[in-house]
Amino acid sequence: xxxxxxxxxxxxxxxxxxxxxxxxxxxxxxxxxxxxxxxxxxxxxxxxxxxxxxxxxxxxxxxxxxxxxxxxxxxxxxxxxxxxxxxxxxxxxxxxxxxxxxxxxxxxxxx
Amino acid sequence: xxxxxxxxxxxxxxxxxxxxxxxxxxxxxxxxxxxxxxxxxxxxxxxxxxxxxxxxxxxxxxxxxxxxxxxxxxxxxxxxxxxxxxxxxxxxxxxxxxxxxxxxxxxxxxxxxx
Numbered sequence: 001x002x003x004x005x006x007x008x009x010x011x012x013x014x015x016x017x018x019x020x021x022x023x024x025x026x027x028x029x030x031x032x033x034x035x036x037x038x039x040x041x042x043x044x045x046x047x048x049x050x051x052x053x054x055x056x057x058x059x060x061x062x063x064x065x066x067x068x069x070x071x072x073x074x075x076x077x078x079x080x081x082x083x084x085x086x087x088x089x090x091x092x093x094x095x096x097x098x099x100x101x102x103x104x105x106x107x108x109x110x111x
Numbered sequence: 112x113x114x115x116x117x118x119x120x121x122x123x124x125x126x127x128x129x130x131x132x133x134x135x136x137x138x139x140x141x142x143x144x145x146x147x148x149x150x151x152x153x154x155x156x157x158x159x160x161x162x163x164x165x166x167x168x169x170x171x172x173x174x175x176x177x178x179x180x181x182x183x184x185x186x187x188x189x190x191x192x193x194x195x196x197x198x199x200x201x202x203x204x205x206x207x208x209x210x211x212x213x214x215x216x217x218x219x220x221x222x223x224x225x
Contacts, residue, residue, distance in 0.1 A: 030212075031211065031212070033211065033212075033213075035214075041218075042201060042216040042217060042218055042219055043154065043201070043214075043216050044216070045208070045211075045213045045214065045215070048208075048209075048210075048211030048212070048213070050210065050211070087153055087154065089154075091212055098144070098156060098159060098169070099156075099212070099214060100156070100170075101146075101153040101154040101155070102153055103151060103152060103153040104153050
């Protein structure tokens with residue numbers, strides 16, 4: 001089976017940097033994804049890592065270490081609009097593209 | 112943006128009644144998914160489809176059935192709703208972006224079972 005662990009809550013102030021960690025256990029592994037969800041909204045795709053290392057997309061970066069079964073999402077220059085829930089999700093290797101999600105991390109950004 | 116719509120967006124029903132949620136996509140995607148989201152549980156896969164009339168169970172399929180008679184429509188049915196099925200239900204379609212498998216979600220259907 002699959003299990004993912006991420007912190008339930010993180011708080012930070014505007015302009016700061018925050019890191020949301022995700023550790024996973026999976027029977028197969030193709031990649032780790034991150035999704036953002038604002039209150040009352042739908043999850044939206046942020047990033048995907050299939051190989052070890054850092055992927056950067058603007059203010060957001062995502063890191064993966066396959067040997068440690070660990071990844072993180074790094075958010076820089078935090079803005080109020082970044083307050084949301086962030087989910088890591090693993091693609092265990094099925095060709096059908098089924099993702100297994102963590103329970104989510106609620107990020108609150110204070111002014 | 113992928114065209115994916117869910118209906119109804121909100122529904123209140125009573126225990127024991129049947130409920131059908133509809134997901135409609137205009138992107139001709141092969142793969143479609145139904146997830147439920149509950150506080151403290153993240154998103155959990157109920158059922159998924161990999162083509163017309165091809166469906167399979169996810170993590171939390173008990174009490175749910177699905178049908179896909181056309182590429183564009185994926186229906187989720189609760190044959191006899193229970194209070195434990197009070198949840199927000201998200202439909203999703205699967206696509207690829209820069210080598211990544213990406214799910215695009217509908218806006219969600221909030222179901223309350225009294």
